[in-house]
Amino acid sequence: MFQHIILAFIFCSCSxxxxxxxxxxxxxxxxxEIILSTQLLNKIFDLEMAPISCIPDVDEAxxxxxxxxxxxxxxQDDLEAMLxxxxxxKALIEDCDQNCTCSFIxxxxxxxxxxxxxxxxxxxxxxxxxxxxxxxLNYVKETFCDSELFKELSNEKxxxxxxxxxx
Numbered sequence: 288m289f290q291h292i293i294l295a296f297i298f299c300s301c302s303x304x305x306x307x308x309x310x311x312x313x314x315x316x317x318x319x320e321i322i323l324s325t326q327l328l329n330k331i332f333d334l335e336m337a338p339i340s341c342i343p344d345v346d347e348a349x350x351x352x353x354x355x356x357x358x359x360x361x362x363q364d365d366l367e368a369m370l371x372x373x374x375x376x377k378a379l380i381e382d383c384d385q386n387c388t389c390s391f392i393x394x395x396x397x398x399x400x401x402x403x404x405x406x407x408x409x410x411x412x413x414x415x416x417x418x419x420x421x422x423x424l425n426y427v428k429e430t431f432c433d434s435e436l437f438k439e440l441s442n443e444k445x446x447x448x449x450x451x452x453x454x
Contacts, residue, residue, distance in 0.1 A: 316436050318362050319386030323427040324436055325359045326391070328352045330424065341432035341441075353447040354440045363395070370401050380411045387423030389415040 330336035332348040342348050369375040376396070383389035393415055396403065403411065431437050 316358065316439075317386065318366070319388050320427075320434070320436055321355065321358050321362050322388050322391045323423055324431060324434075325352070325355055326420070327424055327427050327431060328355065336424070336428070339428055339432060341437060350444050350448055351440055354444045355436075366392070366395055367399060370396070370399050376401065376403070377407060380407060380414065383411070384414040384417055387420075387426070390420045390423075 327336070328342070328348050328351050331338055331342050332345055332352060334345065338344055338348070342351065366379070369379060379392050380389075383392045389411065393411055396411075
């Protein structure tokens with residue numbers, strides 16, 4: 288009898304092991320959104336762009352940059368892993384104008400000294416000119432404060448702020 292109770296207890300316990308979705312799970316954001324948001328924050332931090340309503344000063348830009356940095360590192364690592372495959376490079380270039388990442392992709396290719404044949408280089412340069420960084424930054428400047436990414440960063444930024452009382 289005692290064995291049946293233990294077996295029933297184990298059976299019930301195991302049946303309750305279903306994983307529940309985490310309500311606070313981090314959301315996935317597009318590469319383009321993370322790249323553009325990082326570029327916007329850098330421009331404000333470097334005083335190349337005027338602050339916007341939700342980023343009133345350099346200190347706030349610095350805090351948000353620290354907060355977005357782990358996401359940006361993942362994006363950059365993912366993109367750098369693609370640089371060994373010519374087909375993936377061409378796909379990055381093909382899509383860069385649609386997600387406003389042409390300048391970032393161009394910079395990444397140059398930093399990693401990736402050779403592009405003449406036609407691929409011309410395609411990237413053409414796409415880069417068609418969708419210049421300023422128009423992309425203006426778009427993110429207008430939408431950033433209302434974006435889900437900004438809301439998420441705002442919730443997380445306390446984890447990245449420096450405690451002024453610590454030595």
